[in-house]
Amino acid sequence: MELSYWELKNWFTNVDYTIVGSGIVGLHAGLRLRERFPTAKILVLEKGMLPEGASTKNAGFACFGSISEIMDDLKTHTEEDVVQLIEKRWKGLQLLRKRLGDDVIDFRPYGGYELFLKEDEFGFNECVNRLPFINEILKPLFKAEVFTKEVDRFGFENIQEYLIFNPFEAQIDTGNMMQELLKQAVAANVLILNQQTVTSYTDTGNYVEVVLDDFSFISKKILFATNGFANTLTKGAVMPARAQVIITEPIANLDIKGTFHLDRGYYYFRNVGDKILLGGGRNLDFETENTTEFGQTKIVQNKLEDLLKNVILPNQDFRIAHRWSGIMGVGNSKKPVVLQLSENVFCGVRLGGMGVAIGSLIGTELADLI
Template sequence: MQALKNVNYSYWEQDQYFRTFDLIVIGSGIVGLSTAISFKQKNKKASVLVIEKGLLPSGASTKNAGFACFGSPSELLDDLGRMKHESVWETVNMRWQGLGLLRKRLGDKNIEYNNWGGYELFDKQNDFDFCLENVSYLNKEFENTLGIKKTFTNASKKINHFKNIKGTLLNKYEGQINTGKMMVCLIKLAIENSILILNNVGITAIQDNGAFVELKSEAGVFRAKKTVVATNGFAKDLLTIKDVAPARAQVLITKPIKGLKIKGAFHYQQGYYYFRNIGNRILFGGGRNLDRETETTTKMELNAKLQANLDELLKTMILPGIVFETEYRWSGIMGVGSEKKPIVEFTSKNVLAAVRMGGMGIAIGSLVGEMAAKKIRNA
């Protein structure tokens, strides 16, 4: 008699979930689902599986602030001082295209997209003056790169209710979305395209055998002709890849505030701090620059020092004299590196990395997914 195998998966489960897929995507965040959707829409007969280690996307896709932005003046000028100009403007263009693709794919109403503008606040007069002097240059480059006119304007007279702020610049093309609704829409679209999604399955190792890829997990071994790793800040858990590291972000949100007058997305200190309204609440996050070593981690934990710093700035700068209570606190994991341009490249014959969103996943993630899908199709 043939020896019995101690396997607790039925024939039906083996046939549907443990077959050899045309494509397996690791990570069900913005980039992962966008990759799967883009690939499936161009290859309708292909079998596609998305594997996610958490109950929900584990990095930043459901933990971000919902900023539909593509670069504040001080951040862009800092990037231009450290990076190749061609790379900076190419990345800005990718963010702009990515936002357009996201909005077209899911619909503004479905993701609660609101074009209320993006504001950068300056607490030092010299910093504001420097950026203001470069507005004409930035606007010209935006027109040349994206075809949009008069992107940045001086909004200091309009936005004057924050304490200790010396000046404000407005990007009239930026907006904000509902991150939760965006992810629900992406999941729904994936299912409509017959893409399978498995949650709570952590991949522990990837082996590219040349003919196919084996993905090992506690649930079993999955196989695919091609694999895309879309785990952003967690990339090094599975891949040997340079210049991508985790960057944890601390976030809080208040209870509803009666008579709240703040509307829009706000950047502060080169984007290290950010806040926005969600209805009549304030979402506030950032401060990673105060404790980089601790925040270079994949641990989903609160940093008491940084949360206290957010509380203090909320009280003294953003909502001075206003009584409020904080209702939620959380953290998310971004993927960053010395360059802000995403990595979309093969790490072996059949395994492609689509990582390092640089904190701009909402803006750039849809396009990165499309790029990854195209590279897989053409391989």
């Protein structure tokens, strides 16, 4: 890379903080660093044309988890850890809304619903029986009953008679969210360079040498906000998890409004105006879906179309307009990894598919490690 004197001077000289990743976490970290260090030189490096991982590729759920997901978490985490994580998700959503504004992100508080398939009678009964307990442990946080049983009024088929409703969940427009975050970062004099891949780095103790494809520069500190792409960085504590998503063409007289979950959160759908967006299915083939490669597979795509046809939009014509995928970061624990890795190297990763909810908080915590 042949750089001019001007380019070196303005972008790569006297860099205080380099942030790798321009998603929700990275930009919130940049904005928080700017609040704390008004004169610092802050540089964000992004390997994609747009934020590469899941920040612009998610389903736009402003949520803290379905009841079956919470119960699943209770099998592998303590009650205290589960409640703390839900609190983090809730506070993160409030921080996101406060920073960006509900109008900008098209925040729509339609509530959230969980469906249970006909064959999942055991899972349904288990959730209904545990409903009072889950409401009890969440009451100090929400000061109200979170989950209630409701009769299906949407015309779904092949499901249990009742849905479980949560009035606190909502939808947002992910594209609007990231555009506004980018605008705020630029307005705060946070420098952002796209199509830049950090290939290696060396912490000398006094500074970090940051190596790009064919160029290196010096930064006082480096902060990694690369989530699903942080496997080598965290020595395996973060695994990539691909999520496949489809969206339909507009559907006449669509009467579905809200965010919906199925099967412990492994499937999720919502309306986007008069379209249906549906994603998930990585539990069909975990091994294949633990990848940093974008793309679709037949097993997942067929299942998503089957759910649309036989559960979500029965007896309705629909056409798939678009398919895509995003890369999340998951691990043995759902607790995010916010760590100082060495003297001048930090990371905020492993958001466990909860990036919209906790990304703003994790970005802030990452910046506050400095």
